[in-house]
Amino acid sequence: MSDSEFKEYWQKVHGPIASKLTGLRRYVQNVASYPEGKGPEYQGVAEMWFDHIEGMKQAFATEQGQTTLKDMNYFVGSHTTIFADEHFVVENDQNSTN
Numbered sequence: 001m002s003d004s005e006f007k008e009y010w011q012k013v014h015g016p017i018a019s020k021l022t023g024l025r026r027y028v029q030n031v032a033s034y035p036e037g038k039g040p041e042y043q044g045v046a047e048m049w050f051d052h053i054e055g056m057k058q059a060f061a062t063e064q065g066q067t068t069l070k071d072m073n074y075f076v077g078s079h080t081t082i083f084a085d086e087h088f089v090v091e092n093d094q095n096s097t098n
Contacts, residue, residue, distance in 0.1 A: 001075060006043045007031050009075050018048070018068045021059040025049045053083055 001009070010029055019027055026049035034040055050056040059065050072079065 003040065003043055006075065010044060014068075014071050014075065017064075017071050018046075020064050021048070021068060022062055022064065023050050023055040023059050025051065 010031075015027070015029060018024075021027075026047065028047040030045040030047065032040055032042055032044050048056065050059065060069060
């Protein structure tokens with residue numbers, strides 16, 4: 001799947017499927033871009049925010065969660081799950097472009 005096909009599918013098909021997960025508080029799709037001459041190691045990174053890890057596990061155990069995983073396996077070659085705690089170093093909304 002080309003980068004443009006990946007982006008379109010991720011945003012227009014998979015995003016609406018994943019956004020229906022129970023307990024999902026925030027879902028961000030970060031599309032990767034690379035310097036000229038550098039090939040992509042990955043096409044994007046998704047951030048899925050739940051109140052706690054157990055809530056995420058419960059969400060993916062539901063029928064909607066299984067549908068989300070099945071769809072992800074259709075268009076994603078490989079993936080890694082990382083659990084992270086935020087540590088803000090700078091948070092300055094005045095510089096935000098959104």
